[in-house]
Amino acid sequence: MTEAPAKTTPLYDEHVKLGGKMIPFGGWLMPVQYSSIMEEHQAVRKSVGVFDISHMGELVAHGPRAGEWLNTMLTNNVEKLEVGSGQYTFLLNDDAGIIDDLIVYRIEQEKFLLVVNASRIEDDFAWLRSHLGMEVELADESEQYAGLAIQGPSVGELFQALFGKEKELPARNQIAPFELGTTPLLVARTGYTGEDGIEVFFPAAAAPKVWNEVLAKGDSLGIRPCGLGARDTLRLEMCYPLNGSDLSPEHNPLEAGLGFFVDLTKPEFTGRAKLQREKEGGLARRLVPFRMKGKGPPPRPHYRVFRDGAEAGELTSGTLSPSLNYGIGMAYLATPVPKRGEEIEIEIRGQKFPAVIEKKPLYKKA
Amino acid sequence: MNVPDDLLYTESHEWVRREGDKIRVGITDHAQAELTDVVYVELPKMGASYDARGTIAVVESVKAASDIYAPAKGTVLEVNKALESNPALINTDPYGEGWIYVLQMDDPAGLEGLKDAAAYKAATG
Numbered sequence: 001m002t003e004a005p006a007k008t009t010p011l012y013d014e015h016v017k018l019g020g021k022m023i024p025f026g027g028w029l030m031p032v033q034y035s036s037i038m039e040e041h042q043a044v045r046k047s048v049g050v051f052d053i054s055h056m057g058e059l060v061a062h063g064p065r066a067g068e069w070l071n072t073m074l075t076n077n078v079e080k081l082e083v084g085s086g087q088y089t090f091l092l093n094d095d096a097g098i099i100d101d102l103i104v105y106r107i108e109q110e111k112f113l114l115v116v117n118a119s120r121i122e123d124d125f126a127w128l129r130s131h132l133g134m135e136v137e138l139a140d141e142s143e144q145y146a147g148l149a150i151q152g153p154s155v156g157e158l159f160q161a162l163f164g165k166e167k168e169l170p171a172r173n174q175i176a177p178f179e180l181g182t183t184p185l186l187v188a189r190t191g192y193t194g195e196d197g198i199e200v201f202f203p204a205a206a207a208p209k210v211w212n213e214v215l216a217k218g219d220s221l222g223i224r225p226c227g228l229g230a231r232d233t234l235r236l237e238m239c240y241p242l243n244g245s246d247l248s249p250e251h252n253p254l255e256a257g258l259g260f261f262v263d264l265t266k267p268e269f270t271g272r273a274k275l276q277r278e279k280e281g282g283l284a285r286r287l288v289p290f291r292m293k294g295k296g297p298p299p300r301p302h303y304r305v306f307r308d309g310a311e312a313g314e315l316t317s318g319t320l321s322p323s324l325n326y327g328i329g330m331a332y333l334a335t336p337v338p339k340r341g342e343e344i345e346i347e348i349r350g351q352k353f354p355a356v357i358e359k360k361p362l363y364k365k366a
Numbered sequence: 367m368n369v370p371d372d373l374l375y376t377e378s379h380e381w382v383r384r385e386g387d388k389i390r391v392g393i394t395d396h397a398q399a400e401l402t403d404v405v406y407v408e409l410p411k412m413g414a415s416y417d418a419r420g421t422i423a424v425v426e427s428v429k430a431a432s433d434i435y436a437p438a439k440g441t442v443l444e445v446n447k448a449l450e451s452n453p454a455l456i457n458t459d460p461y462g463e464g465w466i467y468v469l470q471m472d473d474p475a476g477l478e479g480l481k482d483a484a485a486y487k488a489a490t491g
Contacts (some may be wrong), residue, residue, distance in 0.1 A: 021400075032429060033402065036403050037402065037403055037427075037428040037429060038402075038403045229428060229429050233428060295450070297431070298405060298406060298426055298428070300431065319428060319429075320405045320426075320428055322428065349408070349424070
């Protein structure tokens, strides 16, 4: 099978101009870094950084029964969403395997925006369309939208520099319309970094203009354009899962430790029966965070984990934590999983290095 | 990009400084710029023998682990212990304090086939 040529976002030329190192990611050519993952990571932890998230998908469900239908397709409770609110949720297959993790926003009483992972757009859309409910229209609007994630403690200042001193950030998990010049934007107080931040969605044609405006207005705050490298280290310090690594159709949300986003009190949703059985019968494995003890090579995905000398699983994520300056990661381990503080070993190039089980998040703000 | 004239270069972006029948080896400015943020160096084993083009060390950035290859067959005489506590020396001074190891060559003619500075510059654009 030959791979389809990588897609590019409307910001491709801007990334190249800024020295972005472009790599393939989920079918897209995206910047992994501009100058330094470490520096980009620290910009987000200490001031503010901007990420191109135009590769992510936007699906829109519309109709009098759209909410009712989505509630049967997604694990979290859509009925709890007021207009202008969003929630993290899962799209599961019949066996409760994770097709995607996403955020669903109620942007109007009968209209929902689903922001989905770039590599899953076609699969999500096909799955949802093949299960489409009565009186619901579903559209894939991914091509029409560009998106930026603006993340870091200085986001409030940057927001007011962009939209005006009198404007207020939407509350956590809320989404609201704003205008930047003549460009309409949806601004959501969400993110994937553990810092305060927003994600903004707007017409693709305006992408270079909005991107450069954000960089210009953020200049005095020390803004940095940030790539996928920093996005990965930031999210892993928070133990936020990465689809395709920590989440896949082979895993369900309960074993990923994300039961908070699954409402088993709902009478019906795809995958519910399996999750209920899993919950009652006990999970076979769980995703656990850990950190390396002492100096050593950084842990990386697929390295093997040993517990009491026996192989116990493999890493789904691993990196050197730029904030903590030691190796961190997550691995699915057979239950009963080791408790916080218990020691495990990570095999790196044939040698075993000690690590210790941690609690999430791995990084906490001082 | 800095490519000193007095060094030899491999296809895999190591630099080689001849010191009699010994060679001092590191990675080039181009290589460190591509890797960025070196966070760990697995040094060669002292006294161990390596074949030409065999994996002799590993340089790790945040994102990836990269193998470093021996430019010639030989035995490791010295390793740069400073990299254990400060791997970023490879970024800040790739041709100086960021050296990785010294190899005693089995055959002093074993460096034929390496590039000079002009050829390396041409190859990396």
